[in-house]
Amino acid sequence: MPPPGSAGGPGDFQFNPRNAQDIFAEFFGSSPFSFGSMGHAKSMRFQSEGPGLFGGFGGPENVFRSYSEGVGVGGGVQARKAPAVESKLTCSLEELYSGSTRKMKISRNVIDVNGRMVPESEILTIDVKPGWKKGTKITFPGKGNQQFNQLPADLVFVIDEKPHEVYKRDGNDLVINQKISLAEALAGTTINLTTLDGRDLSIPVTDVVSPGYELVIAKEGMPIAKERGRKGNLKIKFDVKFPSRLTADQRASIQHILGD
Template sequence: MPANDKYYKASTLGIGKDATAAEIKKAYRTQSLKNHPDKGGSEEKFKEVSEAYEVLSDPDKRAVYDQFGEDGLKGGGPPGGGGGFGAGGFPGAGGGGGGYSFHATDPNDIFNAFFSSMGGGGGGMGHDDPYASFGGGGGGPRMRSSRGGMGGMGGMGGMGGMGGGMPGGFGGEPSAPPPPPGEVVKPLALTLEELYKGGTKRLKITRHLRTGGTEEKILEVAYKAGWKKGTKIKFAGAGNEDEYGQAQTVTFVVEEKPNPRFERDGDDLIVKVNITLSQALLGPDGGGSITKEIDQLDGRRINVTLPPGQIVQPGHETRVTGEGMPVSKAGSVKKKGDMLVKWNVVFPNSITPAQKEALRKVLG
């Protein structure tokens, strides 16, 4: 394999020679996390990956490497003893023949600087990201340093003089961003009546300030008709302040209060209606159909009627279409669920001997 393919090949970054800057970054991110010694990887492999990224992410170094390979990059001169490199590191730039004289930066510094530029390990990475398992308290990654011990990102002073040694030329003293302020979770208990109609609640919260004092805030929490248990409403920056002055997010989580008449099943409402054994067998006194009136959650009264002459079995159900909970999902064709009426046949506690005899004759 040609000498100038080493940094690209699958065992290093695993990219093509025409890889874009974004593809190089993505490959380094994957391989550095996979091969980091703190994750059980090989220190030598981690070093190779870092060196490859440092070279390929710098257009000047990459150009030299692509043309003259690793020897030309590190001062061995171009193959065949060509005219050497000038002070700028380009062939034929004039002065001296000593080559580019590239020296790899400490791989831990490259790693720390790379992830610091992404937001201290938080930028765009989910909680299942392998990087999340690095480090300890303080919010920033804690990496091994060639200067000894475990150091946070704030301990990267001295990088200002690295110039071209680091991809992009990092200057100053990068420091770890503060840890995210987190969130405060509070319950939002709502009745079925409130969830049927939707509305707004004004809730007072007390939050702690960075200065040590407290502050009261009124939050207007708007909830939509049909919302279900577990729905979250977030107020960014409304919670307690941390030592950096960042305010937590306040998150309200919907809870449903029990209802004495209705039970909710998704978008449907279930209600139990009692009828006597006599009504179940014979219908209402005077004949006709059994009709029951149900008070809906918005105050309307709904009549539910059984077919005339029907014998009602215990547990018999009648579905009333469109009288359930509103459907809050945007774009849903169905606007409301259904009401499911469960008929509960109430048996008498006792009957007389004469009644028993009469029933035997009727029922056989």
């Protein structure tokens, strides 16, 4: 038997492991991974995960091209994420006051297991929370269209408010403009309202309504989304309707009542 390390007969061989860099240098005279001028380590070694000297890259020129284009070892593409797709979700003030559940059917393109682009439909559920404001965003990750070599986009719904016939929103407050006559402004009146959740409010006005007067009803505004149980205020702004003309007797009566 030949001593260890010596050549044997035809059935014996000696394994001398060498890396890809050494083999390339032997054939071409230099290493494609030398970066001595960059001040870093003088060589980089890639572990082959597929056939060929460079693990599927095909040659040194492809190594550099793939490295700059974000292709991983073995030729795998590092997919980029497509930009998010935004869509408006218009809600009534009633929905934003009490909350609601919305069902949205979407259609999008996806890549199936065979690598083909196919259409797909899906129903998404959106739980609208009480107090959400215009501009609130609800994101469904990866529910947008898919493209080759890209991760599917996120689908984003943006809350929008539908105009209301009676109420106008001002942050967490609700505002109404109420028309009253001059007699009501001076002698008092009662404002009857239906709230956004269906309750009936009867609001007495006992003060003299002067120009710029505003009546504030505490805790009858919008729910505050981040402060459970709290609400804004209801603000009533008055528009006093003056009579277009007065009779002589009416003028005399007013002068008698309001005179110094």
